[in-house]
Amino acid sequence: MDVLIYFIPISLFLGGIGLTAFWWSIKNRQYDDPKGDAERILSDEFDDHPKQD
Amino acid sequence: MTVSPAPSNANEYEAERVSASACPACLAAPSAEQLAKSGDIKGARIMLSLPTAHCAVCITDVERELMKQPGVKSARVNLTLKRASVDAETGVEPAGLIAALDKIGYESHELDPGMLSATEADKRGRDLLMRIGVAGFAMMNIMLLSVAVWSGAQDATRDLFHWVSAAIAIPTIIFSGQPFFASAYYSLRGGRLGMDVPISLAILLALGISLFETMHSGAHAYFEAATMLTFFLLVGRYLDYRTRAVARSAAEELAALEVPRATILREGVEVVVPVGELVVGDLMRVRPGGRIPADGEVIEGHSESDRSLLTGESLPVQVSPGMVLSAGEVNLTGPLMIRVTAAGKDSSLHRMADLVAMAESAKTKYTSLAERAARAYAPIVHILSFTAFCAWAWVTGGDFRLAINIAAAVLIITCPCALGLAVPAVVTAASGKLFRKGLLIKDGTALERLAEIDTVVFDKTGTLTMGAPRPQNLSDLAPEALCVAMALAEGSSHPLARALHQTALGQGATPAVLDDIREVPGYGVEGHWQGQIVRLGRANWIGAEEGTSTATHLKIGDAAPVSIRFVDSLRPGAEEAVAGLAAQGKSVWLVSGDVEPAVADLAARLGIAQYRAGALPMEKAQLVADLTREGRRVLMVGDGLNDTAALAGAHVSVSPASALDAARTASDIVLLGQDLAPISEAARIAKHARRRIKQNFGISIVYNAVAVPLALMGLATPLMAALAMSASSITVSLNSLRLR
Numbered sequence: 116m117d118v119l120i121y122f123i124p125i126s127l128f129l130g131g132i133g134l135t136a137f138w139w140s141i142k143n144r145q146y147d148d149p150k151g152d153a154e155r156i157l158s159d160e161f162d163d164h165p166k167q168d
Numbered sequence: 169m170t171v172s173p174a175p176s177n178a179n180e181y182e183a184e185r186v187s188a189s190a191c192p193a194c195l196a197a198p199s200a201e202q203l204a205k206s207g208d209i210k211g212a213r214i215m216l217s218l219p220t221a222h223c224a225v226c227i228t229d230v231e232r233e234l235m236k237q238p239g240v241k242s243a244r245v246n247l248t249l250k251r252a253s254v255d256a257e258t259g260v261e262p263a264g265l266i267a268a269l270d271k272i273g274y275e276s277h278e279l280d281p282g283m284l285s286a287t288e289a290d291k292r293g294r295d296l297l298m299r300i301g302v303a304g305f306a307m308m309n310i311m312l313l314s315v316a317v318w319s320g321a322q323d324a325t326r327d328l329f330h331w332v333s334a335a336i337a338i339p340t341i342i343f344s345g346q347p348f349f350a351s352a353y354y355s356l357r358g359g360r361l362g363m364d365v366p367i368s369l370a371i372l373l374a375l376g377i378s379l380f381e382t383m384h385s386g387a388h389a390y391f392e393a394a395t396m397l398t399f400f401l402l403v404g405r406y407l408d409y410r411t412r413a414v415a416r417s418a419a420e421e422l423a424a425l426e427v428p429r430a431t432i433l434r435e436g437v438e439v440v441v442p443v444g445e446l447v448v449g450d451l452m453r454v455r456p457g458g459r460i461p462a463d464g465e466v467i468e469g470h471s472e473s474d475r476s477l478l479t480g481e482s483l484p485v486q487v488s489p490g491m492v493l494s495a496g497e498v499n500l501t502g503p504l505m506i507r508v509t510a511a512g513k514d515s516s517l518h519r520m521a522d523l524v525a526m527a528e529s530a531k532t533k534y535t536s537l538a539e540r541a542a543r544a545y546a547p548i549v550h551i552l553s554f555t556a557f558c559a560w561a562w563v564t565g566g567d568f569r570l571a572i573n574i575a576a577a578v579l580i581i582t583c584p585c586a587l588g589l590a591v592p593a594v595v596t597a598a599s600g601k602l603f604r605k606g607l608l609i610k611d612g613t614a615l616e617r618l619a620e621i622d623t624v625v626f627d628k629t630g631t632l633t634m635g636a637p638r639p640q641n642l643s644d645l646a647p648e649a650l651c652v653a654m655a656l657a658e659g660s661s662h663p664l665a666r667a668l669h670q671t672a673l674g675q676g677a678t679p680a681v682l683d684d685i686r687e688v689p690g691y692g693v694e695g696h697w698q699g700q701i702v703r704l705g706r707a708n709w710i711g712a713e714e715g716t717s718t719a720t721h722l723k724i725g726d727a728a729p730v731s732i733r734f735v736d737s738l739r740p741g742a743e744e745a746v747a748g749l750a751a752q753g754k755s756v757w758l759v760s761g762d763v764e765p766a767v768a769d770l771a772a773r774l775g776i777a778q779y780r781a782g783a784l785p786m787e788k789a790q791l792v793a794d795l796t797r798e799g800r801r802v803l804m805v806g807d808g809l810n811d812t813a814a815l816a817g818a819h820v821s822v823s824p825a826s827a828l829d830a831a832r833t834a835s836d837i838v839l840l841g842q843d844l845a846p847i848s849e850a851a852r853i854a855k856h857a858r859r860r861i862k863q864n865f866g867i868s869i870v871y872n873a874v875a876v877p878l879a880l881m882g883l884a885t886p887l888m889a890a891l892a893m894s895a896s897s898i899t900v901s902l903n904s905l906r907l908r
Contacts, residue, residue: 119325123313123332130309137301141294151247154224 214254214262215279216269221250226274233272237265251279293413296406299344303399306340310392311890317389318887330382333391337375344398345371347405363542363588366549370579371397377576380569388573393580393889400897404588407596412612430461433505446511454499454506456689466491468505470690472662474498476629476808483718484662486690486706496809501662502689536613537861538591545587553578556880570882577884581875586896590864593904598857601907606841607822607850614836616861617820618854620801624749625792625814627806628760628770631824632742632844635807637664637718637734639671645722645730648680653722653732655679656693656704659686664720664734665693665704692720700725707731736766738773739824741845746774748848754803759783759791761810789813805847807831822847853907860907864900871896 140146221230227245230252234243239260245252254265262278269276313329321329348364348371355362371394378389430443433451443461446452454460456471472484475497484500487493493506557575564570599609609615626632642650654677657669682695682702692705703710703723712721712729718736723729746756758779760767767781780791788806792814795802804811804818807826812834815821821835824842832838839846875892878884 119328126312127309127332127336130305134301134305137305138298141298141301144294146297148246148248151227151245154227154247157224158228 214256214260214265216252216254216262216265217277217279218245218250218252218269218274219277220275221245221247229272230269230274233268233274234265237268240265252276290413293406293409296347296402296409299347300399300402300406302340303344303395303402306336306344307392307395307399309336310395314389314392314886314890323385326387327382327385330378330389330391333389334379334382337378337391337395340395341371341375341398344395344402348398348401361546361550363538363546366546366579367397367401367583367588369550370576370583373576374580377573381573388886390576390580390886390889393886393893396890396893397580397583400893401588404592407589408592408612411592411596411599411609431455446508448508448511450508450511452506452508454504456499456501456503458499460493460495460497460499460506462495462508463510464493464506464508466493466504467507469502470688471502471504472500472690474500474663476635484664488690501660501687536591537616537858537865541587541590541865549579549582552582552876552880560882574879574882574884577882577889578876578879580889581879581884581892582872583893586864586868586871586900589897589900589904590868591861593901594857594860594864594907597904597907598853601853602846602850605846605849606839606843607846608838608840609836610838611836614820615854615857617801617836618803618851619858621754621803621819621851623755623757623795623800624803624805625757625759625795625818626746626776627788627804627808627811628758628762628767629736630807630826631805631811632739632746632758632770632774633736634739634842635826636737637667638737639668640733640735642668642671642675642732645732647677649722649724649730650675650677651680652682652697652702652724653704655682655697656685656695656702656722659693659695660704664718667734668720668732697724736770739842739844741843743774744845745847746776748845749851750775752848752851754851755800757791757795759788759814761785761788761808785810785813789817792817803851804835805844806835822850856907860904864903867899867903868896 218226218230221227227247230245231243234240234252234254237256237260239257241255241257243252243254254260266276266278310333313333317326317329345368348368351362352364352368355365374390374394374397378391378394380386381389430446430450431438431440431453432446433439433453438453446462451467452461452464460473466487466489468489469487470489471487473487473493474484475494487499487504492509493504553575556578557571560571560574561568595612595615598615602609629635645653650672654669654672657665657672658679660666680697682697685693685695687693688705688709690706691709692703694701694703694705696702702725704720707713707719707721710721710723710729712723712731718734719731720734721729721731749756755778756776758767758771758774758776760779760781761783762781764781767779771777771779780787783791788811792802792804796817796819801819804815804821805823806812806815806821807824808831811823812831815823815831815834820837822837822839823831823835824839824844825832837850871892875884875888878888
C-alpha cells in the first residue's frame, strides 16, 4: 500500500488543477454570454482582441 | 426565440407610450436621481437592447454596423442578454446608433446604463458558483477516500485517509459554508429559527465529531457527509438565486427602457430635465405623442389627450387652454405649453401610488410552501436530535461520545438536502418554461399563489384590447372618398388617423392628391381636393352628429358628412386566454373605466358573464377586495395606472410589458410578448408546479421516515447518510424535471 504515498498527492494535485481552471473561468467571466459564444464560433470574422470587461 | 423584453412589434405609437412614461412616485424616482448624478456626461458607454437578435449573423451584422459609426471605439453584443454595449467618444448619440441599426433591419432601444449596474456586477451569482465548485471538488476527493474506508481500510491506513479528508474538508466548509453560517447567525440574532440554523448545526457538528473521531482513531467520520450537504444545499441556493436574478435583470431592463425627462422653458431656453426636478410653476412643452410628465394647466395650444392608461376611457378628450391635465396622459395632436401645478408628492401620480401602498398593506402576507416547511421542520429536527442525545447518554450510563455521535447522525440524516432543493428546482423549471412562453415571474411566491386562484379579473383597454383602434366601416366609403380620407389621415399623428391610414394602405388604396393639408390641433385635418374643402376630424368641427362609439368624420365639400367608426382591436390570444381560464373552472370578470356599451360589447364578444363599466380606480380595488372577502383568490390582469391599486390588492397579478411602470411594479408577473394566451397556460403550469413541490416534500419525508429511526437506534453509518442524502436529492431534482 506504499504506493498511496504517491497516489494521494497526485490525485489531489490533479483535482487542484481542475479547481484552479474553474476558478479562472469564473473570474474571467467565461459564463457571461454562453449563447453568444456558442454562435460566435460560426462567424467568419476573427476577433483576436475581444473586449475585456 | 420570440420573447423580447420590449413590445417588439408594437406600433410606433405604443413604443412612444412606453418610452416616455413618467411616474415620480415609483420607479422613476431612483432613475431620476441617477440621471441627475450622471449629469450630462453622455457617450462613454451606451447600452442598447436588441430584442430581435438571435444568431451568429445578427452578432456580426450589429457589431460591424456599430463599428462603422463615427466615434464608436468598440461594440460587443451579448446574445444571452440580447444587449449591445458600445464604447464611444463623447457626443455620440444613441439615437444615431439606433437609426443605423434600424436601417439594416434590427430593432433596438436605448437602455439607461445606471439602471442596469446591478446586473453588470453579478457578483453574488459568481460567488455562489465558486463555492459550489470548491464544495464539489472536495466532495468528490473525500468520497474517493471514504469509499476506501467503507470497503475495509483498517488502522493506520484508515486514520491517514481520515486525516487527508479532514485536511480537505475543513477549509472547504469554512469557505463554502459561509452563506449558511451568515444567514443562521442573522436569524439567531433576530430571535428566529430559520432553515439555516439546523443546516449550520448539522454541518459544524458533523465536522466537529469527525475531527474528534479522527484524533481518537474512531471508525466513523462524516467528512464526506458534511461536504455533500454543503454542495447540494448550495446548488439549491444557486437555483433559487438564478431564478430571481433572471427575473430581476429582465425587470430592470423594462425599467431602464423608460428615461423619464421633461422639456421645460427656463428663461426662454428649452432645457431637458429629469422629471424628479420639476417644480410648481415650471413651463413644460409637450410635443404631440409625448406623455404629460406632471400635473398642470394648459397655457397655450389645442390638442386632444388620451387618458386610457389613467382612467380606461378609450375616447380621447379635447384639450384647450385653461384645462387641467394629469401626469400620465398622452398628448395627441398639437404641441402644448403646460404650467406645472403639482409635482412630486402632490401630483395625482403620487396619490395613485399611495392608493397602491394602502392596497399592499391591506393584503395579508403570503407564507410560501418552503417557509411553512421550514417552520415545521426546524424545531422537530432539534428536538429529535436532542432527545437522541439525552436518551443514549442515559441508556449507556454517560457515554457522551456515543450519544453525541448518534445525535449528529440524526441531524445529518434529517438535514434538508431534498427539502432545500424541493422548491427551487421546481420553481427554476417552471419559470424557465414560462419565460420561454413570454411570462416573467417577478416574485418567487407568485407561482404558488397563481396555482391557488379561482377568479380572474381583466381590465379592458390595453389589456384585453390593444388600446389601438381599428376602423370598422371603411367599405361604406366611396373609393375616391377613401383615398381622400387616407390622404388627410397621412397629415396627422392622431391614433385614429394613423389607424385609418394603415388600414387603407392594407386595402391597397392610394392617397388622393390634396393641396394645403393642415392639421387643426384638437379638431382634425383639412385640405383642398379638386377645388373643394375636405375635412377629417371631430363631429362638432365637421358638423356631423356625435355618436356613442369612437369615430372620426369625413366631409367632402358640401356633401353630407360620413362617420368612420372604430373598434379597439382585441389583443392576440385574448379569446384563448379567457376561454382557457373558463375551461379550468375559473370565474372571469371584466372591469373597466370605459363607458357601458363598449364594455358590454367586449364582454359579449369574449363570453364574459360578469362585467362592470365606468369603474373608478378605487372601485376596481374595491371589487378585488370584495371578491377576496368572499373567500375567492383573485388574479388581476391590468395595465393602466387606474389598475395599480387593484393589481397590488389581488392575490396575484399580471401586467403586459406595454403597461405603465407603476402597474408593472405592482404586479407579480409581467407578460413580455403581445399575446395574452400564455396566461391560461401559466395557471395550468403553476398548478402542476405546486403538485410537484408537494410531491418533493413527500419524497423527502419518506426518506426521513426510513432513515431517522435507524439513526435514532444508533445503526446509521456514514455510508448510509451519504446514500440517503444523494439519493433523495437526485430523486427530487428528477421529479422537478418532469414538469410539463
